[in-house]
Amino acid sequence: MSEFVERATQPYAAIPIRATLREWGSVNALVPEVFAWLADRGIPPAGPLFYRYRVIGGLDEEFEVEVGVPVGAPVDGDGRVLAGAAPPGRYAVHVHHGHPDGIAETHRDLLAWAEQQGSPAARDGERWAGVFEYYRTDPELQPDPTEWETELAYLVTPR
Structure with missing residues (x-):
């Protein structure tokens, strides 16, 4: 079930990378x-661990993504690891149940739902204001990917 959730600023530490799906x-x-x-x-x-998508790519087009972890207070980055923060505001949220290979469809469905509700995801051209995948299942505790939960969150109304 998709829903809208208000979120406060959430500091994090992350490593940015550009990569294609390949x-x-x-x-x-x-x-x-x-x-x-x-x-x-x-x-x-x-x-939980998350991936923050700044630019969404494809098999041969680069994604701009940050691999990060929320922290309780702002941290100092060091050049490799950056100090960031999830922006505050209203998010469209949905939990994907199952293997990550099927997550693209859940992303499309959540975006369509938010637009139908009159709250499209915040973006500037190809750059997204806040797109997150929170990996709520630890693969070491649950090795079966069909049992995994991934929370998708799109910022729709920045504060």
Whole structure:
């Protein structure tokens, strides 16, 4: 079920990358690096791992994505890891249940639903104001991808 949710600013630490879907392994490879960076500094995660999409690409077109983890307070980046924040505002939210291979359809459905409600996703041309995939299932605890939950969130009304 899709819904609108008001969210406050959420600080995070993330590693930015540009990659096509064909190169997606390089995006996924950043996950342990982000967690290790936080652990080395004694910073606990304040939420699940996420991917923030700035530009959405395709098989051969580059995505601009940040692989990140929410934190309880702003952090200082170091050149490799950036300090960011999810913008406050109203988000269209939907939880995708199942294998990530089917998530593109859930994205399309959520965008269509938000537009039908009169709240299209905030963007400037190809650049999205706030598109997040929050990985609510830890693959180490639940190895079956058909049991995974991924929360999709699109900023529709910035504050």
